[in-house]
Amino acid sequence: MNAHSPLEAGIGLATASLELKGVGKSFGAVEVLRDIDLSIAKGEFVVFVGPSGCGKSTLLRLIAGLEEVSEGEIAIGGKDVTDLDPSRRGIAMVFQSYALYPHMSVAQNMGFGLKMAHRPAAEVEQKVRAAAEILQLTKLLDRRPGQLSGGQRQRVAIGRAIVRDPQIFLFDEPLSNLDAELRVEMRIEIARLHKTLGNTMVYVTHDQTEAMTLADKIVVLRGGRIEQVGAPATLYEDPDNLFVAGFVGSPKMNVLPATLSESGLEVAGRSLPRPTLFGTGGEGGDIQLGIRPEHLRPARGSEPSLPFTVDFTEYLGGSSFLYGRCGEGLSLVVQGERGMAxxxxxxxxxxxxxxxxxxFDMAGKRLR
Structure with missing residues (x-):
């Protein structure tokens, strides 16, 4: 075994479950979060998503102990930590800003927390080198932050969290300061890190691509409440409401007004067959039809179809998106076949x- 291997250094051996029961948070008269019930299993990678102001970062700070809960309980590994200081919760947090000391080397930055905790120098060195090996920073340990790229600085910030051997990692939009190419690279790095360490990870992002590619489970928040929790494929294929359907997926799901009849659907003056995943009842009522862009295709022969006029084609090489209109004033996006422009x-x-x-009904609730 390598003298500085993660296993020998004790890195990644600690992990725990996370439980939130009736958690709420208010700042004065302003209620930011309410009735948050959430269970995260040991070793899960869970991502919080939602629009700006939905409370996802506040929820992460409550878990970390950086904000006090107004109501409810938080348990880590079955232990109530609601009133514990952050340092006693067994968590480590990685922020959007790297927050590195410019006058310290990479190694010094990564080991600073352990040094302040008066851990033996040999242990600090061992954990720092083990974390550097995981993050491919071994050759950069003597450099200072000013000599590193943005991606390398973020890896140092993650390394600083790793050496603490936390039970739970908390990430608050860690990639938002990076350019598009670096974000892709760091997504791969974080996914590899989770596979290597196996720790519980909770990750906040506004980028749904990060959520879909990294998460075992996604938590969609809106207005301080949880809208839906589930695996990425579940939220994409089986959304509970139009908000989730529109928030997960890019381009978002098409939504068209429709009327449900016994024989099928009336959409844009045309008749379509009745959906196979929908039960009985509701005939004659106004509803909303949701269809993903990739599920729309040119009609063949005498198939029931909708009229579509192309306004703009976004050609992406391997695929294309056709933006246009269906009937009078109904916007629609169609994913075209390869070479279709x-x-x-x-x-x-x-x-x-x-x-x-x-x-969906007219209020946006899923009809099943």
Whole structure:
């Protein structure tokens, strides 16, 4: 075994479950979070997503102990930590800003917390080198932050968290300061890190691509409440409401007004078959039809179809997105087949399989 291997250094051996029961947070008269019930299993990678101001970063800070809860309980590893100081919760947090000491080397920055805790110098060195090995920072340990790229600085910040051997890692939008290419690289790094360490990780982001690619489970928040919790594929394929359907996926789900009849759907003056995933009842009522762009395709032969006029084509090489109109004033996005790049004004008939239709009531709640 390598003298500075993660296992020998004790890195990644500690992990714990996380439980939130009836958690709420208010700042004066302003209620930011309410009725948050959430269970995170040991070793899970959970991502909080939602629009700005939905409370996702506040929730992370409550877990960390950086903010006091107004109501409810937080338990880590089955132990109530609601009133414990952050240093006693067994967590480590990685922020959006790297917060590195510019006058210290990479090694000194990574080991600073352990040094302040008066850990033996040999232990500090061992853990720092083990973390550097995981993050491919071994050759950079003598450099200072000013000599590093943005991605390398963020890896140092993550390394500083790793050496503390926390039970839970908390990430607060750690990649938002990086450019697009570096974000992709760091997503891969963080996914590899989770696989290597196996620790419980809770991650806040506004980037749904990060959420979809990293998470075992996604928590969608809106207005201080949880809208839905589930695996990425579940939220994408089986959303509970139009908010989740529109928030998860890019481009977002198409939504068209429709009328449900016994024989099918009336959409944009056309008749479509009744969705196969929908039960009985509701005939004659106004509803909303949701269809993902990739599920729309050119109609074949006499298939029931919708009219579609192309306004703009976003050609991406391997695929394309057609932005246009369905009927009078109904916007629609269609994912085109490879090499498909019709010009503005082109007209076509489009359809989808009934298994790919999702129905919602006029308030946005899923009809099943």
């Amino acid at each position: 019709p010009k503005a004004g082109a007209e076509m008939a489009i359809t989808c399989d009934t298994a790919d239709m999702r129905l």
